[in-house]
Amino acid sequence: MDNSLLNRQIEIFFFNPKTSIQPPNEYGVLYLLRRDVYRCLGYNTDTWIVDRESIIWPGAMTVLAGIDLLSKFYKGDDSPNGVGQRFKDYYVKYVDSQNSEIIYQLRNSLLHSFGLLSKTKAKTYSFSVLANHDRLVEQYSDTNYKIDLFTLWDRFEESIDKYKIDLIDNDLLKTKFMTMFKFYGAVKIR
Numbered sequence: 001m002d003n004s005l006l007n008r009q010i011e012i013f014f015f016n017p018k019t020s021i022q023p024p025n026e027y028g029v030l031y032l033l034r035r036d037v038y039r040c041l042g043y044n045t046d047t048w049i050v051d052r053e054s055i056i057w058p059g060a061m062t063v064l065a066g067i068d069l070l071s072k073f074y075k076g077d078d079s080p081n082g083v084g085q086r087f088k089d090y091y092v093k094y095v096d097s098q099n100s101e102i103i104y105q106l107r108n109s110l111l112h113s114f115g116l117l118s119k120t121k122a123k124t125y126s127f128s129v130l131a132n133h134d135r136l137v138e139q140y141s142d143t144n145y146k147i148d149l150f151t152l153w154d155r156f157e158e159s160i161d162k163y164k165i166d167l168i169d170n171d172l173l174k175t176k177f178m179t180m181f182k183f184y185g186a187v188k189i190r
Contacts, residue, residue: 009181014164024190037062056131060149063156064107076176094159099137102145
């Protein structure tokens with residue numbers, strides 16, 4: 001394993017979203033994703049002050065896409081048939097040991113329908129969302145859930161640090177990371 005290449009890839013991918021990079025340059029996809037979440041949630045990325053109204057649905061969609069992205073790296077796999085299990089495995093390990101199915105269904109409802117309803121063969125999930133830094137998931141009935149999108153964002157950010165620590169200490173995770181990095185790790189912007 002080329003450690004200098006791996007270290008450079010890790011640096012690019014996990015680059016602090018509060019640090020500005022000017023084109024032309026190579027940008028880590030996670031860096032760009034996190035900057036977009038901040039923008040969606042009202043931050044001015046020049047001053048890092050909240051100075052405008054949040055657009056929380058696109059922010060939440062970006063967080064959920066971020067969990068998808070990180071799950072590919074964590075599993076070293078991007079097969080279309082493994083999306084749900086990959087998402088839930090990363091979620092349980094790094095975000096929250098409960099609620100993986102509920103948050104996966106929120107992901108499906110927002111990313112596939114820009115809505116708050118998701119159906120499986122066995123169950124219908126109906127969501128309401130808020131942004132108060134409250135409990136992540138509150139269940140009202142067998143099918144109704146309230147999700148706090150700011151808490152989800154906080155947990156996502158914490159998961160990034162946890163995954164990075166594991167990545168640095170685990171050769172198998174490093175191999176999986178390098179496998180996915182060539183496809184999903186960085187983009188060049190001119």
